[in-house]
Amino acid sequence: MPFSKLTSQPNDPLLQLITAFSEDPRPHKIDLGVGVFRDALGLTPVMRAIKAAEERLLASQKSKSYLGPEGDKGFVKAIAALLFGSSLPDRFIDGIQTPGGTGALRLAAELLVRSGVKRIFLASPTWANHNAIFRQVGLEIIAIPCFDIINQSFNLAGFIDTLATASSGDAVLLHGCCHNPLGIDPTPDEWGIIAQHIAKLNLLPLIDIAYQGLGSGWSEDAFGLQTVLAAAPFGILTYSCDKNFGLYRERTGAVYVTSPDQEQLDCILSNILCLARTNWSMPPDHGAALVRLILEDKELTHLWRTELEEMRRRTLSLREDLARLGQVGHINLAPLTQGKGMFATLPLSPNQVEWLRSQHAIYMAHSGRINIAGFRDGDVERFGTALKSLIA
Numbered sequence: 104m105p106f107s108k109l110t111s112q113p114n115d116p117l118l119q120l121i122t123a124f125s126e127d128p129r130p131h132k133i134d135l136g137v138g139v140f141r142d143a144l145g146l147t148p149v150m151r152a153i154k155a156a157e158e159r160l161l162a163s164q165k166s167k168s169y170l171g172p173e174g175d176k177g178f179v180k181a182i183a184a185l186l187f188g189s190s191l192p193d194r195f196i197d198g199i200q201t202p203g204g205t206g207a208l209r210l211a212a213e214l215l216v217r218s219g220v221k222r223i224f225l226a227s228p229t230w231a232n233h234n235a236i237f238r239q240v241g242l243e244i245i246a247i248p249c250f251d252i253i254n255q256s257f258n259l260a261g262f263i264d265t266l267a268t269a270s271s272g273d274a275v276l277l278h279g280c281c282h283n284p285l286g287i288d289p290t291p292d293e294w295g296i297i298a299q300h301i302a303k304l305n306l307l308p309l310i311d312i313a314y315q316g317l318g319s320g321w322s323e324d325a326f327g328l329q330t331v332l333a334a335a336p337f338g339i340l341t342y343s344c345d346k347n348f349g350l351y352r353e354r355t356g357a358v359y360v361t362s363p364d365q366e367q368l369d370c371i372l373s374n375i376l377c378l379a380r381t382n383w384s385m386p387p388d389h390g391a392a393l394v395r396l397i398l399e400d401k402e403l404t405h406l407w408r409t410e411l412e413e414m415r416r417r418t419l420s421l422r423e424d425l426a427r428l429g430q431v432g433h434i435n436l437a438p439l440t441q442g443k444g445m446f447a448t449l450p451l452s453p454n455q456v457e458w459l460r461s462q463h464a465i466y467m468a469h470s471g472r473i474n475i476a477g478f479r480d481g482d483v484e485r486f487g488t489a490l491k492s493l494i495a
């Protein structure tokens with residue numbers, strides 16, 4: 104019988120959380136689960152710059168004919184300029200557009216396997232899909248335990264100790280900024296040390312960046328990736344525009360490779376194009392065309408940057424509100440101001456998370472990850488009260 108070897112797979116717990124939240128009739132419910140940016144009213148509106156670009160695209164687009172597996176070249180170039188600037192004078196860089204950051208990661212993972220890489224090191228915990236994608240293509244995942252969730256801090260020595268067990272040619276995954284699910288990033292000095300070790304051990308860095316501009320600022324958020332890619336001869340970068348341009352369902356991303364040599368870069372790119380062709384043939388156009396229109400136009404770029412900065416400031420001020428709750432039972436919320444981006448993980452057990460949902464209509468991932476942008480006006484106080492009653 105066809106398909107008889109298949110076993111049913113569990114539903115994605117985060118997607119289940121979305122359904123449970125939407126079916127919950129309690130008016131005061133709080134959604135800290137799904138990883139999308141929200142405004143003070145709990146909405147995820149289309150950015151004004153995107154709306155303006157859509158009007159222009161509608162008026163100017165003359166054809167929907169195929170573009171090619173590389174996607175929108177203007178988009179790829181514009182993002183590269185913003186990402187790398189002039190930070191890598193000794194590297195040749197090229198890339199293609201992909202269906203979201205997830206498409207970029209899948210392609211990068213397949214490229215690693217094609218290149219003979221067997222193992223990938225990554226700081227743990229990481230975004231759940233990282234593990235799933237690397238496992239799917241047959242890479243061995245070596246988890247690096249290097250986060251202290253109680254104190255919301257990064258343990259550089261622990262990271263370097265485990266990294267030192269890697270062999271030449273192994274890959275290492277790093278979050279470019281705004282770590283998901285922890286919000287804990289290395290400091291600029293720590294990035295420098297990490298970069299030196301990657302280069303010394305001859306490892307291949309894969310940097311995933313899905314929240315540029317939502318951490319410390321647009322160029323500050325690129326510091327880590329630029330430092331690592333300048334130190335290692337070769338590197339891969341996967342990019343998502345789905346959060347910082349609010350494009351989510353438009354699936355807008357890119358993958359780039361850096362190389363010390365043009366000929367090798369051409370060879371790598373030809374493999375990337377083959378992989379794209381057999382996976383999705385060509386990426387969806389709409390989101391990338393909008394990003395290109397924004398980045399090629401001074402006025403739209405200014406509008407988009409202003410909106411992005413508003414989003415960044417909103418998460419920062421929510422971090423401060425949470426930190427003011429201070430010590431609640433065993434949870435000290437004060438260090439949350441050191442974190443970056445939309446996510447933080449609290450030291451809560453799955454039972455405690457479940458209790459917060461059933462008793463207080465507060466929804467979050469079972470791991471204790473919260474989407475900080477999910478708090479509407481007044482929600483932080485209610486969250487503090489709920490935590491106190493949980494701990495009491």
Ligand code: PLP
Pocket residue numbers: 138202203204205206230278283311312313342343344345351354355356
């Ligand atoms: N990388 C990280 C760290 C993410 O958190 C996400 C999305 O949540 C992605 C990549 C993928 O983003 P996209 O929605 O563009 O596929």
